[in-house]
Amino acid sequence: MHDWKELVRVRLAPLPLESARRAEIIEELSQQLEDAYKEALLGGASEPEAVRRSLAQFNDWEGLRKDVFRAVKAEELPVWQQRGILSPKRPWVWAALLLSLALLGLFGFRQALVTLSVPIAPDVWQDRIFSTRTLREIERQGIAERDARALAFVALHHPDMNEAQSAAEKAIALDSRLTWISARFASAYPPKNDPAPWIARLKAWDPDNAFPFLLEAGASFSKSPFSAIWPGLRLQELRHALVSESGFRRPMQKAFSAPNYDSYAAQSFELNRAVLQHQGRDRPDLLMFSLASRPIPNLLATKTYAEYLLNDLGESSEKAGRTEEAVAQYQTAGQFGVRMQRASTDIERLIAIAIRKESYEHLLPLLRHQGRTEEAALLEAELADLEDTLVLAREHRSEEGVASRAALLVWISGIAVFLFGLAALAWLGSVILLRWKENTSSLLSHFASLAGLAPPLLLFASLSLYAAYYPYVRHINQFRSEGQLARDVGPFWERISLLRTPLLTHGSWVNIMIWPTVWCVVVAVIGTITLRWVASRRERHGFAEE
Amino acid sequence: MGTILDRELKKGNAELLILALLEEKARHGYEIGKLIAERSEGVVRFHVASLYPLLYRLEHRGWVKGEWEPLGGRRRRFYRLTATGRKTLRTQRARWREFSSAMNRIVEVRCA
Numbered sequence: 263m264h265d266w267k268e269l270v271r272v273r274l275a276p277l278p279l280e281s282a283r284r285a286e287i288i289e290e291l292s293q294q295l296e297d298a299y300k301e302a303l304l305g306g307a308s309e310p311e312a313v314r315r316s317l318a319q320f321n322d323w324e325g326l327r328k329d330v331f332r333a334v335k336a337e338e339l340p341v342w343q344q345r346g347i348l349s350p351k352r353p354w355v356w357a358a359l360l361l362s363l364a365l366l367g368l369f370g371f372r373q374a375l376v377t378l379s380v381p382i383a384p385d386v387w388q389d390r391i392f393s394t395r396t397l398r399e400i401e402r403q404g405i406a407e408r409d410a411r412a413l414a415f416v417a418l419h420h421p422d423m424n425e426a427q428s429a430a431e432k433a434i435a436l437d438s439r440l441t442w443i444s445a446r447f448a449s450a451y452p453p454k455n456d457p458a459p460w461i462a463r464l465k466a467w468d469p470d471n472a473f474p475f476l477l478e479a480g481a482s483f484s485k486s487p488f489s490a491i492w493p494g495l496r497l498q499e500l501r502h503a504l505v506s507e508s509g510f511r512r513p514m515q516k517a518f519s520a521p522n523y524d525s526y527a528a529q530s531f532e533l534n535r536a537v538l539q540h541q542g543r544d545r546p547d548l549l550m551f552s553l554a555s556r557p558i559p560n561l562l563a564t565k566t567y568a569e570y571l572l573n574d575l576g577e578s579s580e581k582a583g584r585t586e587e588a589v590a591q592y593q594t595a596g597q598f599g600v601r602m603q604r605a606s607t608d609i610e611r612l613i614a615i616a617i618r619k620e621s622y623e624h625l626l627p628l629l630r631h632q633g634r635t636e637e638a639a640l641l642e643a644e645l646a647d648l649e650d651t652l653v654l655a656r657e658h659r660s661e662e663g664v665a666s667r668a669a670l671l672v673w674i675s676g677i678a679v680f681l682f683g684l685a686a687l688a689w690l691g692s693v694i695l696l697r698w699k700e701n702t703s704s705l706l707s708h709f710a711s712l713a714g715l716a717p718p719l720l721l722f723a724s725l726s727l728y729a730a731y732y733p734y735v736r737h738i739n740q741f742r743s744e745g746q747l748a749r750d751v752g753p754f755w756e757r758i759s760l761l762r763t764p765l766l767t768h769g770s771w772v773n774i775m776i777w778p779t780v781w782c783v784v785v786a787v788i789g790t791i792t793l794r795w796v797a798s799r800r801e802r803h804g805f806a807e808e
Numbered sequence: 809m810g811t812i813l814d815r816e817l818k819k820g821n822a823e824l825l826i827l828a829l830l831e832e833k834a835r836h837g838y839e840i841g842k843l844i845a846e847r848s849e850g851v852v853r854f855h856v857a858s859l860y861p862l863l864y865r866l867e868h869r870g871w872v873k874g875e876w877e878p879l880g881g882r883r884r885r886f887y888r889l890t891a892t893g894r895k896t897l898r899t900q901r902a903r904w905r906e907f908s909s910a911m912n913r914i915v916e917v918r919c920a
Binding site: 287289290291298320322330334335336 | 836837838841855856857858860861862863864865868874876882884885
């Protein structure tokens, strides 16, 4: 004899109704099971088959429990009474939430979250990360602590040129080794800034460096009328027009004959890294984008002057039979290329390689013609090396595909973490409220039941984010140079930047639609609540009112 | 599509079916389920897991009243219509007739 009543009692427990009503329901449902069982036996079914058929009537006891409670009380079964797979009584829901929180203990996960939460497009970067207010605070600290590097950092990044120059003066006064920061103002042109005094200061401080002279030539180029019309000029005309300007030619001559080429990449890298660390911002993306604002010389002007040496001066000397003079011109350009190739940015290095290649290609036949076979062989080997360098650079670009896919995954996971994080917070708030006051709201109870899915989804999204970001987790002190930074994480962060820029830039779809979307959501929520209220009212009073 | 329509029809008319069955006399849950299947010749089948919550809902609304009565040596819970339930049944039945005749007028018309 089966104890159907006990079976129903166990499977429906806990059913938070008045005990008499609960007992009635248990008795009634057990009778249904018993009747079906007896009918199956009478129909010729075996004992186990009769039991199976009887129990098959209620295959979802948890659903039945909820339905019975809703029917009797006209409200949702309290979320804390539910036993579904995602109810707050299930330990794995809390375990998922705790594991998601535990991931915050991992440096890499924190870095992924923080970097994704802050826009990194250069303009927004200045607004949000190092706002004028923050920079002013860093400057105040720098003055108080006589920290020249903090002041230099402000000088490099403050959007207001006057404020930046004031910080630069203070930094250089404290530590003259930081005079290289003048390069920022030496490369900023009127009307915002007069670069001349800063170029003069830089030249006086670092006279053997080609860089200040290149900045001087760049300033002259920007002032000349040719800068506006050069796209319409032919290359040869442009070269002639430029070198006829003494303000351009003289600094270029000095730059090409200077013994050093230093665009202060190492100094800039060290400074930005140290201050970011001091500010508690251990983030490769910020380091990378802080270096993006570092000035580089006018590379078009530099390349044009190299071509002037090779194609105009060198070739005309060669044609006139002044071979030694031609060799000297070619060598000047080639040696400058060697010095420039030590720079840290890819673009500077590529221009340097192009200048060297062109110079060697001019020089080689001349050396062979002169019978200087040993020098020619060395030059040939160097040319082959340059080709290899270019091939390596192209191969490096092919790795960008991997970084691009990883960035996309990180980006999507980041959005999922954000959305499921909000949902999990809302779920947490609702279950806490419902624990404290069980009958707060039927709608809230319904939401808490549905949102139980948020913690496991949050964990899944968090793990996905961490796994996708893991290859790019770095402390900024792990990078030895700007070049290494650019190679290791550059393509990844550039892709992230591209992914987020359309969302944040002025005039973008998200930017335009954000408030209409918020309003639509608010209206939808109010509408849903109203409709549910009307529906529950109708359900309560029904047709009887009609 | 057919399944969705069936589901909607059943959902909307389940109350009417139960109220109609209780119009004749008081019945218990098991009997109601069997009667629906029998009278519809198996076309309409009520999932038992839905039947009882629906009965409790109708009771909560005051359309039916459940009372324990002895039957075959044990007590059974019989449901009977209340005055409000009868009024509701009349309204729902009138609506159903209106709806089904409208449907018939559309479905039964043949192309000339």
